[in-house]
Each structure stands twice: as C-alpha cells, then as structure tokens.
Amino acid sequence: MAKAKKSKAPTVLERIEYGIIRIILSVIHAMPYRVRIAAMGRVMQHVIAPLAGYSRRVQENLELVVPEIPEAQRKALVGRTSNNIGRTLAELFSPNDFAPRARQIELSGPGVAAIDEARVSGKSIIFVSGHFGNYDVIRAALIARGLDVGGLYRRMNNPLFHDYYVNNISTIGTPLFERGRKGLGQMLRHLKKGGSLAALIDVRAGSGEELRFFGHPAWTAVSMAEMAEKYDALLVPCFAVRQEDGISFEAIIEEPIPSGTPEAMTQAYNDILERHVRENMDQWFWFHRRWKPIHNAKTP
Numbered sequence: 001m002a003k004a005k006k007s008k009a010p011t012v013l014e015r016i017e018y019g020i021i022r023i024i025l026s027v028i029h030a031m032p033y034r035v036r037i038a039a040m041g042r043v044m045q046h047v048i049a050p051l052a053g054y055s056r057r058v059q060e061n062l063e064l065v066v067p068e069i070p071e072a073q074r075k076a077l078v079g080r081t082s083n084n085i086g087r088t089l090a091e092l093f094s095p096n097d098f099a100p101r102a103r104q105i106e107l108s109g110p111g112v113a114a115i116d117e118a119r120v121s122g123k124s125i126i127f128v129s130g131h132f133g134n135y136d137v138i139r140a141a142l143i144a145r146g147l148d149v150g151g152l153y154r155r156m157n158n159p160l161f162h163d164y165y166v167n168n169i170s171t172i173g174t175p176l177f178e179r180g181r182k183g184l185g186q187m188l189r190h191l192k193k194g195g196s197l198a199a200l201i202d203v204r205a206g207s208g209e210e211l212r213f214f215g216h217p218a219w220t221a222v223s224m225a226e227m228a229e230k231y232d233a234l235l236v237p238c239f240a241v242r243q244e245d246g247i248s249f250e251a252i253i254e255e256p257i258p259s260g261t262p263e264a265m266t267q268a269y270n271d272i273l274e275r276h277v278r279e280n281m282d283q284w285f286w287f288h289r290r291w292k293p294i295h296n297a298k299t300p
Helices: 012-029 033-052 054-065 071-092 095-103 112-121 136-144 159-172 181-192 223-230 262-279
Strands: 125-129 149-153 176-178 196-200 209-213 216-220 234-242 249-253
Touching: 012 033, 012 159, 033 054, 033 071, 054 071, 071 095, 071 159, 095 136, 095 159, 112 125, 112 234, 125 136, 125 223, 136 149, 136 159, 136 196, 136 234, 136 249, 149 159, 149 181, 159 176, 176 181, 181 196, 196 223, 209 262, 216 262, 223 234, 223 262, 234 262
Parallel strands: 125 196, 125 234, 149 176, 149 196
Antiparallel strands: 209 216, 234 249
16 A cells, blocks of 8 residues: 655744744734724735736736726725735734624625525535625635535645645634545535535636636636536526725625526626626725736647
C-alpha cells in the first residue's frame, strides 16, 4: 500500500507572514466589534491596499470597464472598495460576533418563495454569488432559515493561514468543501442527498468559458450551471449588500435562473451580478484580475 503524501511544512517566510497577520488581527480583536470593523476598513484602504499594489489594480480595472467615470470619482471608488474589503475580512475573522448578526438578517428579493418551496420539497439549490458586500452573510442567513447549505472554498497558499481561515468560516456554518477532487466528491454526495451549495463564481477561471462581464471578455466557470442541470437543482443568484452604516446588510435572493445551456445560464448570472455591482460599485472586489486573457484558451 502506498504511503499517504505528507503535507509540506510551512516555510520560514510563510511563518513570518502568518505571524504578522495574527498580530494585526489580535490588535483589531481587542476593539469593540463596530470599532474593529471600521478600523480594519481604514487599515486596508490607507495602508495594505496601496502598499500591496491592490489600489493600482482596482484603478486599472475601473479604467478598463467603466472609463466614462471621471478620474476623481474613480480614485474615491478605489478607496471605498478597499474599505469594504477590509471590513469584510474583519467580519470573517470575527465569526463569534459576525455569525449571530448574519443569522438574524431577513432574506428579501423575488427568489425567496422559490427557495422556500424547494426546501419543503427537498429539491437541491445551488446558490451562486460573488466577492461582493460580504458573501458569507447569505450562507449564514440561509442556514438560519433551515437550509442545509455547504460552502465551497479555495485552499490558501499559506498553510498556516489556510487552517486559521477554515476554522473561522466553519463557525458560520458547515459542511465546507475544498475545491479539488476530494471536495468535489463530498460536494456531489451532499447535492445528491438533497443538500444545497453556495459558491462564488466571479473570478477568472482558466477552465471556464469566455463569457461577458461589463461588456468585456471574462473567463467564467460554468461548472455550477452544469451541476444544476445534471442534478435537477435550482441555480439561484444571491447577494449581501452592505448598508450605509457600514455594518448591516440586505440579503437579496434573485429568481432561479431558467434551465438552458451552462453557458447561457452562467451568462445570465454574470448579467445579474453586473447589475448589482453597478448599483453598488464599491462593494465588488475589484482586486481580481477578472479580465486578464488566457493565452492557452481552448479554440473551436
């Protein structure tokens, strides 16, 4: 029998990186919850994002897809985007304070009746969202409503930070499935027994399809739509919109996307996401290299 492959030990650099992150979070956690969320937003906006080059990337993405926005407004939008991301990180790493608040949020939107009907009938639902507002608000609110929602996540590069991250998001709800062969098997078993799934599909996907987002080519994963069709599950877009106070949310459930080809269904999701982003431009994570071309893309 072959021996199990051992996990690679963290490097010195990864240990230092993890130590710095934990120090920052320890300082932030010493503050009351509301102060903590606002403070992390300012730290991300004025320190981390500019130093890490994230602010420049946000600016470049905005110049590409919304060049009609005046330069002064774009610069202000860069700052507000970073602030929202900092707030989101502080919330995700404050699960004991964040999760109870998120579970109390009432769902709204035209798709609420459809998901309630699916829950009663035992029909599976695949909830698709994006890096917008705070995406884990929806997962917590759905679980509180009685849905058995599993979350899909991507492994972090730093193994120490990865374990810390998973421990925190597990507090919001389980099961959780890591992207990859093992996680895929667990996820499919969960769907087959009537469970539901929450996934973020708004990042550049090399194995996806060249769809459109903000009028530009954007490689997007169509696997969630494929699974919805194969396992007769609803495909439901959902979004948590941060409110003006910076700490509360509106949890919106859109109508299920009609059955069709995976490409058409996923493009419908992209269009719905774009509508929400245009309404709240500072709440999407413009850090991502969403429109970067894929040079080894498959050809017809």
